[in-house]
Amino acid sequence: MNFTKTAWKNIRRSPYQALAAILIMTLTFLAISFFTFLLVGSSKVINYFESKPQVTAFFRNEASQEDINKLENQLQATGKIASIKFVSKNDALKIYREQNANDPLLLDLVTADVLPASFEISTVKIEDMGAISNMLNKSAIVSDVIYQKDVVSTLTTWTSAIRKIGIILVILLSLVSIFIMATIIGIKISQKKEDIEIMKLIGATNWYIRWPFLTEGILYGVIGAVVGWSIATAGLLYASPFLESFLKGIPVLPASNIDLLTLLGLEIAFAVFLGAVSSFVAVLRYSK
Amino acid sequence: MIKLDKVSKKFGTGVFGLSDVSLNVDKGEFVFLVGSTGAGKTTIFRLLIRDTLPTEGNILVNGWDVVNLPKNKIPTLRKNVGVVFQDLKLLLDRTVFENVLLPLEVAGASAEEAVKIVESALGLVGLTEHKDKFPIQLSGGEVQRVAIARALVLSPEILLADEPTGNLDAATSWEIVKLLSDINKRGTTVVMATHNRDVIKSLGKRIIHIEKGKIVDEEKAKKVSEKHHENKDEKGKLSEAKSSSAEEEKE
Numbered sequence: 001m002n003f004t005k006t007a008w009k010n011i012r013r014s015p016y017q018a019l020a021a022i023l024i025m026t027l028t029f030l031a032i033s034f035f036t037f038l039l040v041g042s043s044k045v046i047n048y049f050e051s052k053p054q055v056t057a058f059f060r061n062e063a064s065q066e067d068i069n070k071l072e073n074q075l076q077a078t079g080k081i082a083s084i085k086f087v088s089k090n091d092a093l094k095i096y097r098e099q100n101a102n103d104p105l106l107l108d109l110v111t112a113d114v115l116p117a118s119f120e121i122s123t124v125k126i127e128d129m130g131a132i133s134n135m136l137n138k139s140a141i142v143s144d145v146i147y148q149k150d151v152v153s154t155l156t157t158w159t160s161a162i163r164k165i166g167i168i169l170v171i172l173l174s175l176v177s178i179f180i181m182a183t184i185i186g187i188k189i190s191q192k193k194e195d196i197e198i199m200k201l202i203g204a205t206n207w208y209i210r211w212p213f214l215t216e217g218i219l220y221g222v223i224g225a226v227v228g229w230s231i232a233t234a235g236l237l238y239a240s241p242f243l244e245s246f247l248k249g250i251p252v253l254p255a256s257n258i259d260l261l262t263l264l265g266l267e268i269a270f271a272v273f274l275g276a277v278s279s280f281v282a283v284l285r286y287s288k
Numbered sequence: 289m290i291k292l293d294k295v296s297k298k299f300g301t302g303v304f305g306l307s308d309v310s311l312n313v314d315k316g317e318f319v320f321l322v323g324s325t326g327a328g329k330t331t332i333f334r335l336l337i338r339d340t341l342p343t344e345g346n347i348l349v350n351g352w353d354v355v356n357l358p359k360n361k362i363p364t365l366r367k368n369v370g371v372v373f374q375d376l377k378l379l380l381d382r383t384v385f386e387n388v389l390l391p392l393e394v395a396g397a398s399a400e401e402a403v404k405i406v407e408s409a410l411g412l413v414g415l416t417e418h419k420d421k422f423p424i425q426l427s428g429g430e431v432q433r434v435a436i437a438r439a440l441v442l443s444p445e446i447l448l449a450d451e452p453t454g455n456l457d458a459a460t461s462w463e464i465v466k467l468l469s470d471i472n473k474r475g476t477t478v479v480m481a482t483h484n485r486d487v488i489k490s491l492g493k494r495i496i497h498i499e500k501g502k503i504v505d506e507e508k509a510k511k512v513s514e515k516h517h518e519n520k521d522e523k524g525k526l527s528e529a530k531s532s533s534a535e536e537e538k539e
Contacts, residue, residue, distance in 0.1 A: 198377045201339060202438075203366035204394040 006212035007219055010188060017184045018220065024180045025224020025274070026231070028173040029267050033232030035166030036263055037255070042159045045247070049155065055123070055133050055147040058116040063141035068117075071139055075121065078135070080128040085120040092117065116143060127156075174274060181220060181278035182285070185213055189286040210283045217279025221271030229264050289315045289446060289477045290336065295345030297331055297501075305331040306342070306501045313479060315445070318472040320488045321481040323498035329481035330374055332498075333448050337366050350445055367395055370439030370476075374450040376431060378423045378438070384410070385419040388437045395442060409437040413467060429460035436467060440476075447471060449480040453487055461487055 011018040059068065068086070075081050087095070092115040100106045119136075123129050129147055136145045189196070196209050236255060244253050290313040297305040306328045313319050321329050334340045335347055338354050347354040352365055378387050388409055392402040410416045413433040423431050432452055439447055449468055453461035465480075465487050472478040482488060488495055497504040 195379055198379060199390070199394060200363075201337065201366060201371065201373070201377065202391045202394055203363045203442075205360075205363045208394055 004215055004219075007215040010212065010216055011219070014188065017187065021181050021184045021217075021220040022223050022227070024177045025221050025271065026228045027224075028170070028177045028274075029225045029228025029271065030232055031166075031173050031228075032170050032267060032270075033229050033263065034235075035162070035170060037232065037236055038162055039159070039166060040255075040259070041253075042155070042162060046152070046155055046159060049152050055119075055121040055129055055136065055145065057119045057121065057133075057136040057139075057142045058144045058146075059118060059141050060143045061113075061116070063117070067141045068119075071136075071141065072119070075119075075132065075135070078128075078132070080123050080125070080132060082122045082124045087118045087120060089113065089115050089117050177224075177274060178278040178281065181217055181275065182281040185217055185279045185282035186286045188216075189213060189282060210280075213283050214276055214279045217282075218272050218275035221273075221275030222268055225267040225271035226264070229267055233260055289313050289317070289350060290479065291346075291348040292332070292335075293346040293348075295335065295342045295347060297328075297335065297340070298343040304501050306335075309345075309498070309501070309503055311496060311503060313477060315477055316472070316475055318469065318478045318491075318493045319480070320491075320493055320495045321479060321498060322483065322485070322488060322495055323481075324483055326500075327498045328501040329498060330450055331501075333371065333450050333479075333481065336446075336448060337369050337371060338362050363394075367391070367442050368444050368446070370442065370444035370447040372432070372435045372439045372447070372449040372452050374454065374481075376423075376435040378431060378434060380423055383420050383422055384415060384426070384434050387423065387434055388419075388441055391438060391442050405441050406437075409441050412440070412471075413437045428455050429463060432456065432460075432464055433467065436464070436471075440471065444476065446477045446479070449478065451481055451483070453482060453484050458486065465491065 072084055072086070075084060089112040093110065093112040096110060096115060097107060121132060121136075123132055129152070133145045133147055136142050199209055240253050247253070290311075292309055292311045295309045296307045299305050309328070309332070321332065323329055331340070335342055336349055336354065338357060342355060345355075349365065350368055352361070354365065357365060379390065382390070385406060388406045389402055392405060397405070407416070407419075410419055413436055415430060415433055415437065418426060418430060423434065426434065436449070436452065439449075447468070452464050452468070456464065461484060468478050468480055469491065
């Protein structure tokens with residue numbers, strides 16, 4: 001199209017302005033990609049913990065099967081339970097044997113009677129774990145309750161902090177890039193003021209004059225988004241081996257190609273929006 | 289074709305650029321707008337393409353009520369009125385060809401068609417061989433002709449030429465006037481503003497005198513007998529002009 005040609009000519013003729021515009025867009029999209037990785041990753045980690053049996057309740061030896069069933073029904077009635085698994089004394093022995101397979105001394109000492117039966121409970125929401133464990137503690141047949149409260153609550157706090165920082169940073173960067181781009185395109189419009197005036201006298205419509213500037217802004221945005229995404233993705237791939245060993249079997253990585261491409265697509269859409277908004281601000285501001 | 293009805297234009301400073309001007313130009317006419325600098329010639333042209341609005345009065349151009357024209361129709365009006373601006377208003381970073389192409393580009397003509405029209409317009413004004421040069425590489429008469437070619441490519445029914453002979457020597461001025469007169473013969477209504485009395489005297493066209501924003505008197509071109517005499521004179525001047533310009537080019 002003609003507008004793209006004019007826009008491209010404008011970029012070529014003022015490379016430093018174009019570079020500044022593309023850099024600020026790159027920075028914005030680098031931050032967006034980075035925080036998206038962080039948020040998706042941490043929510044995957046939380047999901048992992050949420051799907052694990054997080055609350056374990058051990059029963060007293062005198063607990064009858066009837067009491068246990070009653071407790072299970074009570075728990076289910078709260079609606080907060082994702083799953084409950086009953087581990088009998090024999091099951092517990094089996095697990096114990098697996099865990100200590102290479103220590104025959106320990107195996108000989110322990111019989112099924114010594115080990116308590118238990119519930120392994122996972123909740124739908126991580127926040128409900130406290131309530132469930134309170135409920136279990138009150139029950140007469142439960143001797144002990146364990147859950148990874150600390151791990152999960154720390155994780156949740158961090159995730160929500162990261163999310164807040166990320167959102168604020170992305171909003172700030174988006175605003176900064178809109179202002180910088182609007183200024184750069186505004187300078188370009190001022191430089192072409194005479195040309196614009198001439199074109200108007202010849203009978204150019206406002207949109208004929210606006211389109212090349214809009215196209216230019218959108219082009220800066222898209223280039224910035226692609227470059228920012230590429231850098232963030234390259235960084236993620238480079239760091240993957242290290243991160244995988246750090247996460248010890250929590251299935252976060254590798255990120256799927258489809259997810260990464262979806263992110264690119266969304267970023268390009270957002271870039272088009274940012275570019276269009278900023279050049280439109282400039283067009284309205286500088287050409288009456 | 290063009291009608292000004294009691295038009296006044298008061299500038300921000302309180303000075304009247306035009307006061308109570310009424311004039312009529314018929315279809316196919318060639319009219320000279322004569323007056324010294326600051327008399328209001330350019331203001332009339334600016335009013336005709338709605339580059340500025342009158343303080344009072346009505347303006348009709350080719351059937352359009354210019355004063356009450358909705359904003360989105362202004363480009364349409366301007367595409368139908370070719371203007372050779374006093375300061376030409378050529379784009380200095382574009383070649384002659386691109387400058388003449390501009391109105392077609394703006395009007396959204398197809399590339400193939402546009403190229404044909406531009407080439408024929410450049411042929412008409414005699415600039416085909418200079419089409420890839422930039423405006424600063426051309427002489428005064430040549431850039432003037434670029435501006436005329438640009439004003440013509442959309443085949444407007446009205447052509448306004450503001451001092452097209454302003455900075456030119458007598459010989460080149462004659463070429464320009466001859467060119468405008470040829471364009472007029474093809475049916476285009478031409479209004480030419482000038483203060484160059486030598487140019488207008490011998491052409492025998494209607495002359496509107498304007499001084500200090502007022503029309504002083506409207507004189508039909510000299511009486512028939514005089515006109516005949518002047519026409520002869522014109523021919524003589526023209527051939528003289530041609531030979532002198534040819535000599536210049538040789539140099």
